[in-house]
Amino acid sequence: MSSIQLLPDLLINQIAAGEVIERPASALKELLENSLDAGATDIAVQLEAGGIKRLVVRDNGGGIAKEQLPLALMRHATSKIASLDDLQRVASMGFRGEALASMAAVAQVTLTSRNANAAHAWKIEAADGTQSGAAPAAHPQGTSVEMRELYFNTPARRKFLKSESTEYAWCEETFKRIALSRPDVAFSLQHNGKSIWQLPRHDLAQRITAILGAEFGQHAVNVERQIGALHLYGIAALPAYSRSTRDEQYFFVNGRFVRDKVLMHAVRQAYQDILHHQRHPAFVLFLDMPPEQVDVNVHPAKSEVRFRESQGIHQFVFHALQDALSAPMAAVEETANP
Ligand code: ADP
Ligand code: MG
Numbered sequence: 001m002s003s004i005q006l007l008p009d010l011l012i013n014q015i016a017a018g019e020v021i022e023r024p025a026s027a028l029k030e031l032l033e034n035s036l037d038a039g040a041t042d043i044a045v046q047l048e049a050g051g052i053k054r055l056v057v058r059d060n061g062g063g064i065a066k067e068q069l070p071l072a073l074m075r076h077a078t079s080k081i082a083s084l085d086d087l088q089r090v091a092s093m094g095f096r097g098e099a100l101a102s103m104a105a106v107a108q109v110t111l112t113s114r115n116a117n118a119a120h121a122w123k124i125e126a127a128d129g130t131q132s133g134a135a136p137a138a139h140p141q142g143t144s145v146e147m148r149e150l151y152f153n154t155p156a157r158r159k160f161l162k163s164e165s166t167e168y169a170w171c172e173e174t175f176k177r178i179a180l181s182r183p184d185v186a187f188s189l190q191h192n193g194k195s196i197w198q199l200p201r202h203d204l205a206q207r208i209t210a211i212l213g214a215e216f217g218q219h220a221v222n223v224e225r226q227i228g229a230l231h232l233y234g235i236a237a238l239p240a241y242s243r244s245t246r247d248e249q250y251f252f253v254n255g256r257f258v259r260d261k262v263l264m265h266a267v268r269q270a271y272q273d274i275l276h277h278q279r280h281p282a283f284v285l286f287l288d289m290p291p292e293q294v295d296v297n298v299h300p301a302k303s304e305v306r307f308r309e310s311q312g313i314h315q316f317v318f319h320a321l322q323d324a325l326s327a328p329m330a331a332v333e334e335t336a337n338p
Helices: 009-020 024-037 066-072 084-088 099-106 164-181 204-212 214-218 261-271 310-336
Strands: 042-048 054-059 108-114 121-127 135-137 142-148 186-191 194-199 220-227 230-237 249-253 283-288
Touching: 009 099, 024 042, 024 054, 024 099, 024 142, 024 164, 042 164, 066 108, 066 121, 099 108, 099 142, 164 186, 164 194, 164 204, 164 249, 194 204, 204 214, 204 230, 214 220, 214 230, 220 283, 220 310, 230 310, 249 261, 261 283, 261 310, 283 310
Parallel strands: 042 186, 249 283
Antiparallel strands: 042 054, 054 142, 108 121, 108 142, 121 135, 186 194, 220 230, 230 283
């Protein structure tokens, strides 16, 4: 057996990239979250070839100072937490400081940014573990991150990518999730030069209609319940609008899209008596709670969570949803049999 050696940084980042940057859509998610963390109110996405060839996210957020640009691309470098205490009540979408470093290890990355104090923008380029120095660039306040040729230097991984149209579909789904989570932010999406989505700033109802269509809202009830620091709100479709797939199920915990067994079980149970078992409910629900009661640091992609009081959360969601769903049903029955 050979002797034990420390892995070089590039290889460490390439290994980590397997978890953080699984496909173009995961890069898109990380970049959109970075823009939101930077306080952006307008975010534009451009994709080419499903995001494999080129993926750009441009925002009007706070920007990054010139001296900090090289740090942004380094692993475990973050401006969002500084201690274990911060980690336990993290409110930002990011905090692991590995997204940009992972991207730069498996793609060609250009980071262009201008913060409020700078006379102009600066950009740096990174690929294969090396970085260029900062060069002057033209960019309004905010940041653009461009990722090109994903997995150009890790061909084994590139083979796992699906067709351009499948990768595009994943990117679009990621875009919709994030756009639903932040109706107060304007978003746009272009694919291969064609404009697909143009979303101005909205309220939640407008954003849901823009993304899921008017029919969804016409067959849905409002959900709203607050007990102490637990707050559930959003809309849930009535059985008339049920689906044959789980494609319109959006659950956000503290603003983050999650796929969680406890929450899904509570939802299923609330629909149990009113929905045929082969149909799937459609909903957009937001659960807000104190960050220290939910651990989002379960997986690098942060789409899994762990609740400290999962039983209590289950009950809360189940009852809130069951009550919301039964109210209009009762009203409909009354009008049917006066
Ligand atoms: P994390 O988001 O976990 O901190 P990232 O690798 O995604 O790690 O980003 C590293 C750092 O780069 C961030 O902490 C932030 O300071 C900076 N950064 C990244 N994207 C942006 C952006 N769009 N606007 C401003 N700063 C950014
Ligand atoms: Mg990040």
